[in-house]
Amino acid sequence: MIFFFGTRASKIKERKLRRTTCLYCQSQDSFTVSTYGNYFHFFWIPMFPLWKKHIAECSHCKKSYAFAEFTPEMLKSLEVENNTNPAKRPLWQSSGCLILVLFFIIVFSLSIFGVYSRSGDTNNTADIDPRKEWLDADLKKVAKLTKNHKDSISTSLKSCVDYEIVSGVDTENIEYYSKQNANKLLILLRIKDIKKIEPKFRKDILEILEDCIYQIDSQKQFDSLYIGIKGKWNTVLVRTPTQEDIRGRFADKYKLLPFYGNDSPNRPLTKQPDTLLIE
Numbered sequence: 052m053i054f055f056f057g058t059r060a061s062k063i064k065e066r067k068l069r070r071t072t073c074l075y076c077q078s079q080d081s082f083t084v085s086t087y088g089n090y091f092h093f094f095w096i097p098m099f100p101l102w103k104k105h106i107a108e109c110s111h112c113k114k115s116y117a118f119a120e121f122t123p124e125m126l127k128s129l130e131v132e133n134n135t136n137p138a139k140r141p142l143w144q145s146s147g148c149l150i151l152v153l154f155f156i157i158v159f160s161l162s163i164f165g166v167y168s169r170s171g172d173t174n175n176t177a178d179i180d181p182r183k184e185w186l187d188a189d190l191k192k193v194a195k196l197t198k199n200h201k202d203s204i205s206t207s208l209k210s211c212v213d214y215e216i217v218s219g220v221d222t223e224n225i226e227y228y229s230k231q232n233a234n235k236l237l238i239l240l241r242i243k244d245i246k247k248i249e250p251k252f253r254k255d256i257l258e259i260l261e262d263c264i265y266q267i268d269s270q271k272q273f274d275s276l277y278i279g280i281k282g283k284w285n286t287v288l289v290r291t292p293t294q295e296d297i298r299g300r301f302a303d304k305y306k307l308l309p310f311y312g313n314d315s316p317n318r319p320l321t322k323q324p325d326t327l328l329i330e
């Protein structure tokens with residue numbers, strides 16, 4: 052079992068104990084005391100230092116002494132050493148908090164930067180693009196298929212996907228939604244346990260879906276396919292006739308917007324096109 056937090060120790064100093072005698076072999080000044088610094092770690096990042104531990108070893112008879120076994124003269128000698136040559140804790144044991152704070156600052160600024168650059172590369176009217184609302188509304192409609200579901204494409208798709216998918220994914224928990232806009236078809240899926248599939252293999256799901264639609268659409272009704280696959284939290288795969296985001300981690304769901312129509316500054320979309328549920 053792996054613990055993500057707890058205490059660890061590391062040796063911080065070795066010193067000789069002068070004016071001491073080993074109780075076992077009677078050697079003089081033969082002790083080396085190793086001082087260990089315990090520290091608290093979180094995900095193996097040292098956060099802050101805790102207590103110190105001293106272990107003495109006789110270089111002659113190799114007998115080691117825990118701190119509780121130190122003789123009064125060993126204690127005294129250690130005290131002298133602590134005053135003249137102290138075992139200071141290394142900086143890294145206490146810098147963990149700082150490293151973590153720094154890490155969060157970097158992640159935070161990167162995500163802010165990401166949000167800005169992402170909204171920048173769609174277009175300037177991105178915030179008022181109504182297609183985003185339509186897409187977000189459709190993404191909310193992705194659901195488990197119940198019996199007598201109206202969405203016949205999703206129903207056929209599910210039986211095809213259930214048959215084709217050969218991974219640890221629980222196909223019963225895959226959620227579906229499909230929508231038609233003229234000869235365009237939007238397929239939205241949610242696979243909560245997509246984590247069970249390695250990112251590099253996730254794009255295979257797109258291929259399965261395309262194959263399945265090809266089989267289902269025997270009339271060749273659709274000529275453009277827009278596929279979006281959500282994981283537990285975010286969209287992980289997107290493929291449209293012109294764009295794709297198939298790294299299998301964080302995909303830009305707004306690449307699906309052309310399904311609803313092309314926005315242009317001269318002729319902004321104000322009304323959702325008459326998209327249909329396939330019945």
Ligand SMILES: [Zn+2]
Nearest residue numbers: 073076109112
């Ligand atoms: Zn000894």
